[in-house]
Amino acid sequence: MAVSFYRSVRSQAKTVVLSSGLGGHAQYWQAQITHLQQQFHVLTYDQTGVLPESEILPDGYNLPMMADELRQILEEQKITQCHFIGHALGGFIGLELARQVPQLVEKLVVVNAWDRLDAHTNRCFATRLTLLRQAGVAAYVQAQALFLYPPTWISTHDLQLCQQEQQAIAHFAPLENVEKRLAALRQYQPEQTAREVSHPVLVIANQDDFLAPWQRGLALSRLIPHADFELYPTGGHASSVTQADWFNSCVLQYLCS
Template sequence: MYHEIHGRTDAGAPTVLLCSGLGGAAQYWAAHIAALATHFRVIAYDQNGTGRSRATLPFGYAIADMAVEVAALLGNLGVRRAHFVGHALGGLIGLQLAVDRPALVDRLILVNAWARTHAHTLRCFAARKSLLSNTGVAAYVQAQPLFLYPAAWLADRQDWLVEQDAAGIAHFPSTETVLRRIEAIEAFDLTAAIPGIVAPCLVVAARDDVLVPYTCAINLADQLPEVQLKLLEHGGHACNITDPVGFDALVKAFLLPA
């Protein structure tokens, strides 16, 4: 898989792996690289089937397969232990990795993630799948920001939205790939295994997330043995994008020694 390595190169440098949501691309974390690279060796990657990691995904492709791919990537890079920061689907991958390969995960930051996919989220994805299958890529891409960002934040960024739409359409993976990634999200249920996760976790959620109810984060935190919960009043599903400085401060406070 395509990956990038930024920041510290010394032998003792702690590693942070950044894992994106449904879009899957390393570019999602661009606003955070500089702030984290001062303190960490930072790895960002394009998940299989997305960005520059073009691949045909098999039938039944699951979050567990994505976790295997991450473990293989870290193994190929000689990383035996890493902090993991995951947004939405990326958080699900982090949870799965912490269950399957606990020695590999040092600390885990979960942003608008969940233990089991909520009925509201399933309804949102049903609408998005319908747009993609029945109306086309452009309609799907143009609708995507409505699920990711608060309305007031979007209203002031119309030119940026036009640029994002054009890039999203130009670099869109195959419809089949996106549908299989959504199906993996829909099937996710790690409820039974989450109480066994040993990695310390920071669960971050925004109360105004329209895709994933913030109550999912509360439920997730209630099941994790060692956890901090941070509920943001504003920020939407992509709260790290709407407030990158605030998000970076949360990450560094949780990962860096006092």
């Protein structure tokens, strides 16, 4: 598991942990690192099982296990408290970490997540799984942009996406791991965990998120005792990429308040 620690110029700065969604790769957060370093040390990590050389994940792999893996990373890095930003699955890792070890987390930002798996989202996952099994890795990777990004953003970033897709295909994780991680996400039920988290939480949603309806993010925020909700009109499922300036300002203002 690759871990990267980016130090702030402020030596006494707090640490922000960034946790990616289903893909699980640290590189998802490239547009955030420099901006967050103005105020914080930043830790990113590749989640277990997402690299080509990864060992096969155990049967019954689940979200609490993912949170425990992150806990071990923070322990190894001697981080005793942090802020946390997580995208979709990564947000659930943060909620689980806050539930398991409350003193380890100060504030959380959860991006385009849900209170329960919406039927639409479940259909999207089922479609991606069918693509992987029947059409192969290239089809799975190439379809990903349709679920993550707004059409206009895809239109203006097609070359960039093609290059990223070639890299993703060449460095794809073991298929069994992709299936087990997707199964863990589909089986996860955030409702109870959300009710048990007493930390300040900012839930971010985007109106044009094709994968996860924004109403599910609103519902999640209403389950968390001390949550704020931020709805942005555009950005798709990956607004930290497509609307990076807005996203960075939003989370920095929240974490510093």
